[in-house]
Structure formats: C-alpha cells, structure tokens
C-alpha cells in the first residue's frame with residue numbers, strides 16, 4: 510500500500526509529473542530567450558511555453574477526414590504517458606536517489622524512443638505527405654542516435670560495476686560516483702560524455718538534427734495536421750523529454766551534491782540541467798544549420814559512436 | 829474561478845502567425861519576412877511565432893489581390909485554421925486590388941470571401957506598420973478567446 514502511494518507520488522508530483530513538467534517548460538523558455546539574445550533579439554518572455562500551452566488548450570481541434578482518427582488521437586497521449594513514466598525514473602542526486610532495484614537504465618533505454626515512435630505514429634496516422642516524409646526521417650535518425658546512447662549506457666554500467674560485473678541501476682550508478690568521483694571528470698569517460706552531448710540534439714530534434722520537423726521544408730512534418738489540445742500534448746511531451754534527457758545526463762556524468770540539504774541540492778540539480786541544455790541544445794541550435802539525412806546518419810556513425818566505443822574499450826582495459 | 833480565468837486570459841500572449849500568399853507580387857512577403865527575421869523588429873518578443881501549418885495558426889496574414897486561380901485555395905487554407913482566429917490583410921492589394929485593380933484575373937476583393945479584421949495599407953507596408961497591424965489584431969483576438 511505504502512509502496513503504491515510512494516510510486517504514485519513519484520509518478521505524479523516529484524520527480525515525474527508536475528515537477529518535471531514545470532521544469533521542462535521553464536527550461537524551454539530559457540532556451541528560447543537565450544537563443545534570441547544570442548541572435549541579438551529581445552526574445553519572448555521566459556514563461557512563453559506556458560502561454561503557448563494555455564493558448565493551445567483553448568483552441569479548436571481539427572482532425573483531417575482522411576486520417577486514422579483513433580491513432581491520430583492516441584499518438585500524443587502515448588508519447589506523453591511514456592515520458593511521464595521515464596521522468597519518474599530520473600534520480601535527483603541528494604534529494605531523491607531514484608527508484609531502487611528496477612534496473613532503470615535498461616528501462617530508460619526502452620522508454621526514451623517513445624516520443625520518436627509517437628511522432629512516427631502521428632505522422633503516418635495524419636495521412637499527410639509531409640507527415641510521411643517526417644516519419645521516414647525520424648526512423649533513420651532514431652537508428653543513428655540510439656547506437657551511441659546504447660554504448661554510452663553500457664560504458665557507464667561497466668564502470669559503475671567496479672572490478673567485477675556491471676550495474677544497471679541508476680541509484681547505484683549515482684551512489685558509486687558519490688564515492689569514487691563523477692564520471693564527467695574521469696579521463697577515460699570523457700569520450701563517452703562527448704558522445705552523449707552529441708546524442709542530445711539528435712534526440713531532442715533541434716537544429717542541426719531536426720530532420721523530421723524541419724520547419725522550412727517539411728512544415729513540422731508529423732505535427733503538421735495537429736491543432737489545439739493534441740498539439741499541446743506534444744509540446745508537454747517534448748518538455749518532459751528535455752527533463753528526462755538532461756536528468757539522465759546529470760545522473761550519468763555529474764551527480765555530485767553540495768552541502769546544504771535537499772533544497773540546495775534541488776537548485777543545484779536544476780542548475781546542472783540548465784548548463785547541460787545550454788551547451789548541448791541552445792548554443793548548438795543557434796550556431797548551426799540543418800544537415801541532410803545522409804549527413805546526419807554518417808555523422809552519428811562516425812563520431813559519437815566511435816567516441817563511445819573508445820570509452821568502452823578504455824573502461825574494459827583499466828577495469 | 830477567477831484564478832482559472834486569469835490563467836486562461838494568458839492565452840493572448842501567444843499568437844502564432846501564418847502567411848497566405850493570395851497572388852501577391854512578393855513585395856509584401858519580403859516585408860513580412862523582414863519583420864520576422866531581422867533582430868530590429870523581432871516579433872517573437874510579442875510571443876508571436878511564424879508557423880508552417882495553418883492548423884497551428886491564430887493570426888493569419890494575407891497578402892496579394894485574390895486572383896481567380898488562387899481563390900479556392902485561399903478559402904480552403906483559411907477554413908483549416910482552427911477557431912478563434914483573426915485575419916489581417918497586408919498591403920493595398922487585398923484592400924482594393926492595388927496595382928492589379930481592373931485586371932481580368934482579379935474579379936473579387938478579399939473581403940468578399942473572408943471577413944477581414946485589420947487592414948495594413950502600403951505597397952508594400954513598412955515593417956513598423958505590419959507590427960502595428962499585428963498588435964491591433966492582438967487586441968481583437970483578446971475579445972474572441
């Protein structure tokens with residue numbers, strides 16, 4: 510009974526649910542503001558993503574005649590739910606150490622592609638040609654960036670396993686780093702960290718890897734036919750995903766804590782998420798242009814994957 | 829209740845713009861792109877965003893005289909925009925036909941087929957005028973949401 514209650518709390522309030530939603534939308538607001546400032550514009554208010562959600566939830570929903578209606582409505586809900594569960598697994602070092610004994614790193618590996626799958630469902634259900642192209646691009650992109658992610662997670666698991674075996678529980682990974690120093694400052698883990706940094710813009714679908722949505726050419730691809738509350742659902746999903754990916758990065762590489770109790774550590778966690786987003790999303794998307802699909806695929810196979818394998822080899826050698 | 833109303837009223841801070849080219853000479857469209865892209869006029873500070881899909885739009889900017897070839901398409905795209913929406917006609921073309929007035933291919937004016945809320949005159953209008961038009965459209969939008 511108590512277990513049930515604590516699980517629902519983690520799913521709905523903290524660290525999943527409400528907390529993750531608010532943090533995700535806030536991070537998105539900062540992302541847009543900083544991007545605008547880097548381009549010497551005034552930029553939108555920080556709370557802009559909240560206004561967008563409020564607006565969208567009051568608009569009319571139009572469903573195309575030719576669309577598969579059930580699937581069209583199901584796709585955003587599916588993606589949103591998947592990310593809610595994923596956000597529940599993210600440990601906030603010093604405040605909450607993650608759901609224990611779940612092998613949650615493997616869970617996350619399966620949960621992280623859910624938004625991409627939701628996009629594919631949405632694109633093919635909406636029966637729009639732009640959605641179809643977006644779907645095929647999303648698929649290519651997913652295969653490309655999942656490889657480095659898998660190898661990075663394997664490397665971290667091996668490293669955190671110590672002298673023997675491997676450790677697939679995020680709580681244990683964080684605990685191991687508290688004892689032996691953060692992986693982000695470890696020379697043999699540096700390539701894996703860079704690989705993870707390359708993985709982030711791909712999975713978040715931002716320039717230069719925003720192939721499925723590519724606004725000027727595909728008119729937002731799978732999202733083209735969505736309007737009103739269903740579109741708001743997709744926005745919430747990507748806000749949650751931002752928190753999940755940043756939280757995962759913090760847990761894997763920089764789970765250090767500061768003295769000062771839970772409140773200080775919560776602020777520290779938010780600050781780390783923000784810095785990670787600044788480096789891997791905001792600056793990257795402001796400074797680059799979009800790559801072609803084949804270039805993206807080659808990029809992911811050539812650099813992040815190789816870097817991740819280098820880390821894996823080093824970890825195995827110096828175990 | 830009042831808190832919910834206060835939250836709901838924040839919706840006016842997020843108007844998304846959509847452009848329809850109804851046979852324009854492209855002069856007005858260049859001005860619209862300027863308004864959007866150049867840091868000096870930055871429409872994003874009003875919470876605006878240019879969107880590629882009519883389904884995401886709140887304020888629709890229409891340029892050009894409605895030529896007979898493009899009339900059906902304009903109507904179709906217009907109907908795909910979810911309510912509530914505001915229409916802004918940019919340039920003198922949609923108002924009177926402008927330099928194309930009297931042409932065999934411009935038999936009707938824009939407000940014969942679509943209710944226009946704001947007219948922004950000029951050939952092409954300056955970015956400041958377009959921004960003012962968008963600001964007026966925002967005021968109208970407030971009353972509709």
Ligand code: SF4
Nearest residue numbers: 853855856919920921
């Ligand atoms: S108003 Fe002038 S600039 Fe604008 S579309 Fe008409 S002719 Fe071109």
